Each structure stands twice: as structure tokens, then as C-alpha cells.
Amino acid sequence: MTTTPRAVRRAAPRSRRSATPTDPAHALLPAAEPVRMLDETGTRLPAHPDHPEPPTAALRELYRRMVIGRRFDVQATALTKQGRLAVYPSSRGQEACQVGAVLAVRDTDWVFPTYRESMALTARGIDPVEVLTLLRGDWHCGYDPAARHTAPQCTPLATQTVHAAGLAYGEAYQGRDTVALVFIGDGATSEGDFHEGVNFAAVFKAPVVFFVQNNKYAISVPLSRQTAAPSLAYKGVGYGVPAEQVDGNDPMAVLAVLTRAVAHARAGNGPYLVEAHTYRMEPHTNADDASRYRDGAEVEAWRDRDPVTRLETYLRGAGELDDAAVAAIAAEAEAYAADLRERMNLAPAVDPLSLFDHVYAEPTPQLREQREQVRAELAAARDTEGDA
Ligand SMILES: Cc1ncc(C[n+]2csc(CCOP(=O)(O)OP(=O)(O)O)c2C)c(N)n1
Numbered sequence: 300m301t302t303t304p305r306a307v308r309r310a311a312p313r314s315r316r317s318a319t320p321t322d323p324a325h326a327l328l329p330a331a332e333p334v335r336m337l338d339e340t341g342t343r344l345p346a347h348p349d350h351p352e353p354p355t356a357a358l359r360e361l362y363r364r365m366v367i368g369r370r371f372d373v374q375a376t377a378l379t380k381q382g383r384l385a386v387y388p389s390s391r392g393q394e395a396c397q398v399g400a401v402l403a404v405r406d407t408d409w410v411f412p413t414y415r416e417s418m419a420l421t422a423r424g425i426d427p428v429e430v431l432t433l434l435r436g437d438w439h440c441g442y443d444p445a446a447r448h449t450a451p452q453c454t455p456l457a458t459q460t461v462h463a464a465g466l467a468y469g470e471a472y473q474g475r476d477t478v479a480l481v482f483i484g485d486g487a488t489s490e491g492d493f494h495e496g497v498n499f500a501a502v503f504k505a506p507v508v509f510f511v512q513n514n515k516y517a518i519s520v521p522l523s524r525q526t527a528a529p530s531l532a533y534k535g536v537g538y539g540v541p542a543e544q545v546d547g548n549d550p551m552a553v554l555a556v557l558t559r560a561v562a563h564a565r566a567g568n569g570p571y572l573v574e575a576h577t578y579r580m581e582p583h584t585n586a587d588d589a590s591r592y593r594d595g596a597e598v599e600a601w602r603d604r605d606p607v608t609r610l611e612t613y614l615r616g617a618g619e620l621d622d623a624a625v626a627a628i629a630a631e632a633e634a635y636a637a638d639l640r641e642r643m644n645l646a647p648a649v650d651p652l653s654l655f656d657h658v659y660a661e662p663t664p665q666l667r668e669q670r671e672q673v674r675a676e677l678a679a680a681r682d683t684e685g686d687a
């Protein structure tokens with residue numbers, strides 16, 4: 300009996316259907332290369348055939364909100380060191396994604412953020428103190444989700460994709476043209492909820508933009524251990540969802556690609572998937588030590604692709620920004636941080652027991668038990684204070 304060596308069997312010719320323009324899958328595939336409009340030095344690349352350049356006023360506003368967003372991020376990290384915040388997941392390096400995405404939607408659209416999107420929420424105009432209420436450990440959410448059309452920041456990975464698909468479907472069912480923009484990380488695309496959310500949205504043509512910020516890590520797990528897909532954007536075709544990749548550190552490209560994705564969804568064409576290639580410059584949160592799983596040279600290489608510098612260089616070169624304008628925006632960012640610092644130093648007026656309200660309409664036995672435990676601890680603390 301002859302046996303075929305494994306390597307030979309693997310090399311045997313087999314039929315491979317490639318995507319061609321006549322293949323229906325072709326229209327859904329992302330371009331092989333991420334969309335870019337500005338190179339790493341801030342120089343404008345040739346016009347993109349599919350993505351028109353955003354208006355100059357929008358680019359100036361994008362720059363302004365990115366500068367304020369970065370200052371907010373630095374301030375929030377400092378607040379963890381002062382014990383004013385329980386935890387903070389920084390989005391430094393991801394400013395183009397955080398701000399570019401929210402600028403692409405209307406106030407009446409819905410945003411579904413994760414724990415990483417504090418900067419996106421402040422860029423959406425939500426009071427930073429209200430945004431940080433969750434991370435301060437004071438309440439489940441500090442802003443009114445219904446009034447702001449913004450879901451609470453989601454910590455259980457990928458569950459927000461299902462919420463977004465359901466909300467978007469409901470809005471369309473009621474005849475409104477609302478779009479749901481859902482943020483998700485590279486790691487969370489491995490979760491079952493991501494599959495369910497994208498599949499539901501595709502089958503029922505729900506107007507959802509799935510925005511994957513591929514920042515290369517899920518805490519310590521690098522992308523190479525997360526997926527064997529050529530890019531996360533390729534996950535779209537399996538569900539019948541068109542997708543695009545974008546350079547996530549190119550603010551102009553992020554705004555352009557997201558604007559197109561949102562228009563696609565709003566026009567009734569169903570969902571769209573965007574993968575932004577970016578990088579998490581800071582550790583996962585202030586509680587993480589990233590030096591244990593990635594080397595400094597990798598981080599340094601991404602410093603050269605800084606999104607804020609890239610847009611500033613472009614706008615200066617285009618005559619849309621000068622020293623005075625840059626200084627005015629920097630001063631505005633400082634004032635924003637000072638106001639945040641001041642208000643975060645005020646002791647919050649919260650009743651810890653209220654955390655147990657509204658979790659479920661009917662509290663579970665476990666919740667009742669935990670509530671009782673906290674009540675007893677608070678009473679004991681009060682007694683100790685009284686004795687002192
Ligand atoms: C369902 C679930 N599993 C695990 C965790 C623990 N966890 C919190 S953040 C995180 C990494 C997520 O990485 P990614 O989706 O890439 O987002 P990033 O933090 O990089 O923005 C994990 C595993 C969780 N919060 N929820």
C-alpha cells in the first residue's frame with residue numbers, strides 16, 4: 300500500500316474560486332489595503348476613488364476635538380493616580396477613531412460604546428464628569444442614554460453589538476432613519492455576540508455600522524493569537540455585509556470611510572463593517588503592565604504615526620491652521636481639563652445602595668443578598684466613625 304505524504308496531499312491541485320467582479324461576494328469584500336488619505340507625515344495622498352475628502356470645516360473640528368480628547372485622556376489617567384477614578388482604559392493613539400467616528404453620525408443616531416470609548420463620548424458632547432461616573436464606580440452610567448442617544452459603556456465584550464442590531468432594527472421598523480454606530484475591539488470580534496449581532500443586522504437589514512478598532516491587543520493577547528482571518532474586515536463577507544479597512548491613525552480617512560458607511564446604512568442598505576488599523580499606546584488600563592507582553596520598540600514605531608500630529612501637519616500645510624489657532628485650541632483643552640479636575644475633586648453625592656436599583660425590574664435573590672451585605676458594611680462603618 301502506498302501512502303501519500305501529508306505535504307504532497309496538501310499541494311494537490313484543488314478548485315479555488317476567486318472573487319471576481321461578477322461574483323456577488325466581490326462587492327462585499329474590503330479593498331486589500333486600508334483606505335488612506337494622509338500619509339504618516341501628514342501629506343495628502345492622491346484622491347480616493349470611493350471616498351470623497353470631508354469638508355475642511357469638518358477636518359478643523361475633527362482636529363479640535365482630537366486635541367481636547369487627548370487632553371481629557373491624560374487628565375483621566377492622572378485622576379486614577381489621585382484615587383479619583385477607580386480605573387481608566389486610555390484611548391491614546393486612537394483619537395482619529397474615537398472622534399472621527401462620532402463626527403460621522405448625527406445626535407439623533409445611536410452610539411454603542413465600550414469601556415474604551417470615554418473620549419468618543421466626550422467628543423459627542425457628553426459632560427466628561429457624567430462620562431466618568433461609571434469608571435469612578437459611582438453608578439452604572441452617569442448620562443441619560445435615552446436623552447443622549449448613547450448606550451451606557453459596555454464592559455461585557457460584544458454584548459453591545461446585539462443591542463445595537465436590535466435598536467437599529469426597531470428604529471427602521473418604526474419608519475425612522477436612525478443609524479446605530481457600534482464600537483467594538485479586535486478581541487471582542489471573537490465573541491459569539493459579535494456573530495449574532497452582525498448576522499441579525501445583515502438578515503434584517505438593520506442600519507448598523509460595526510466599527511472595529513483593531514488596536515492590536517486584547518489586554519495581553521496579540522492579534523496573531525486572536526484570529527487567522529486576513530483582516531477583521533473580511534469577517535463581513537461571511538454574513539453578507541460589505542466592509543472596508545481604514546488606516547485608523549489617519550483622521551481624514553476615518554471620517555471619510557465612516558461617513559460613507561453611515562450613509563450606506565441610513566439609505567436602507569443594511570449594515571456595514573469597518574475595521575480601523577490603529578494601536579493602543581497605553582496599557583489596557585492603568586491597572587495593567589504592558590511591558591510584560593510587548594516591547595518598547597513596537598510602541599515607539601507607532602508614535603511616528605500619531606493621528607493628532609498628522610492632521611495638524613496637513614491642516615497647517617493647507618493654510619487651514621496657524622500658530623494662533625493651535626494655541627487657542629490648546630488653551631481650550633487646558634480649560635476643559637482644569638474644569639474636569641475641579642469637578643472630579645468634589646465628593647460625589649451618591650447612595651451606594653442605589654446601585655442595586657434598576658438592575659432588574661425584580662431584584663434576584665443574589666442582588667438582595669449583596670444589597671444587604673453592603674447595607675451592613677455601611678452601617679458598621681458609620682458605627683466605627685461614631686466611636687472615633
Ligand atoms: C465577555 C467578556 N469576556 C472577557 C472579558 C474580559 N476582558 C475585558 S477587556 C478584554 C479585552 C478586549 O479586547 P478588545 O476587544 O481588543 O478591546 P480593547 O480593550 O483592545 O479596546 C477582555 C478579555 C469581558 N469584559 N467580557
Ligand SMILES: [Mg+2]
Pocket residue numbers: 484485486512513514515516517518
Ligand atoms: Mg483591542
